[in-house]
Amino acid sequence: MTDLQHYGSSLRGEWPLAPGITYLNHGGFGLTPRTVLAAQNRWRDKIEADPTHFLTFEVEDYLRAATVPVATTIGASANDVVFVDNATTALNAVLRSLDFELGDEILITSLTYPAIRKAAQYTALRSGARLIEVEIPLPLTDEAAVLKAVAQGLTHRTKLAIFDHIASHSALVLPVVALTAIAHEAGAMVLIDGAHAPGMVPLDVTRIGADWYVGNLHKWYFAPRACGFLWAAPAAQSLIHPLAISHGYGEGFRTEFEWTGTRDVTPALAAPDALAFHAQLGGAALMTRNIALARDAGTMLTARWKTEMTGPLDSYAAMAAVRLPLTGEITAARASALMRDLSQTHKIEAAVVLLAGALWIRVAAQAYNEMSDYERLCSIFMPT
Numbered sequence: 001m002t003d004l005q006h007y008g009s010s011l012r013g014e015w016p017l018a019p020g021i022t023y024l025n026h027g028g029f030g031l032t033p034r035t036v037l038a039a040q041n042r043w044r045d046k047i048e049a050d051p052t053h054f055l056t057f058e059v060e061d062y063l064r065a066a067t068v069p070v071a072t073t074i075g076a077s078a079n080d081v082v083f084v085d086n087a088t089t090a091l092n093a094v095l096r097s098l099d100f101e102l103g104d105e106i107l108i109t110s111l112t113y114p115a116i117r118k119a120a121q122y123t124a125l126r127s128g129a130r131l132i133e134v135e136i137p138l139p140l141t142d143e144a145a146v147l148k149a150v151a152q153g154l155t156h157r158t159k160l161a162i163f164d165h166i167a168s169h170s171a172l173v174l175p176v177v178a179l180t181a182i183a184h185e186a187g188a189m190v191l192i193d194g195a196h197a198p199g200m201v202p203l204d205v206t207r208i209g210a211d212w213y214v215g216n217l218h219k220w221y222f223a224p225r226a227c228g229f230l231w232a233a234p235a236a237q238s239l240i241h242p243l244a245i246s247h248g249y250g251e252g253f254r255t256e257f258e259w260t261g262t263r264d265v266t267p268a269l270a271a272p273d274a275l276a277f278h279a280q281l282g283g284a285a286l287m288t289r290n291i292a293l294a295r296d297a298g299t300m301l302t303a304r305w306k307t308e309m310t311g312p313l314d315s316y317a318a319m320a321a322v323r324l325p326l327t328g329e330i331t332a333a334r335a336s337a338l339m340r341d342l343s344q345t346h347k348i349e350a351a352v353v354l355l356a357g358a359l360w361i362r363v364a365a366q367a368y369n370e371m372s373d374y375e376r377l378c379s380i381f382m383p384t
């Protein structure tokens, strides 16, 4: 039997990853372990044995039961958590539910995930609200620089502030507790985009104190793809509705979000198995190990390439972003060409991004990774 806490390449067999691939992009779309896929298939079989009975009489109870371990894991009451397909859906649900008036402000930062920047732009455009994008200086010196930039962007008109818990491209962990506090002090409601955080860092959503917290379980908690959650503080629940209004409309937060039309509920129902697998891999110990590996990888790449990281080492969790040792054209097109070449020619999956006028590579660290994975990447860009 595999020792699930003997991290590194010996664990690769737990995932259906093709041989020969160096996978440094766990944060991108997650990677579902075989055991979780098997659990999902068992739910599929159960549903298909009698879809009418399951979806008419049973699905609600099963979804509620699956919510319980999720809520416990993220430090929430099960009454305040619902499953959603993904972070994008839940963030849009909040943005599109709130009534913004002409002159209201929605605050985001330069590190906001690009898809969510677009959702905020769309919301602002339709309502007459102003979108305020606060510039976070990169490379980041310390958390105080984030707080200072955000404090300068908050006004008495800020109705909603959106903060990433772990910013996607830069991989930086942001001080969400302090950011929430200063935004609340300014009178704004707070929506945290925690797409990457659950399973990467210990999470206590209640303690963060935001109005809404959105997370994915299909990234770092190993759930099947299309498994996210939306947590809402009790006072903020009646303010929001799912993007698709359906049978549950008017019957309260959980009922409204539980049925948004016929959809695949198997990722949510398999979520408890995913959490259990994460715990078998060590739970908190796995997170600690992955964080240490990502920081070591970032340190090694920076030293060998003689470049820099997007921020101080202690601002990373299980991902680090390092500037590539390149000269010449700095464009988004080059970033995607480099990422494609890494994938197609070298069988290395890692995110290459354009950020703050430079090209960076974001490397992730998961249980199946080990230092030799980053050394392979390092050699490809080694300056001659």
Ligand SMILES: Cc1ncc(COP(=O)(O)O)c(C=O)c1O
Residues within 6 Å of the ligand: 027, 028, 086, 087, 088, 089, 113, 115, 116, 164, 166, 167, 168, 193, 195, 196, 216
């Ligand atoms: C910060 C952040 N927000 C939102 C998302 C969107 O996640 P999803 O595609 O699962 O909705 C991502 C995806 O990586 C992300 O990094």
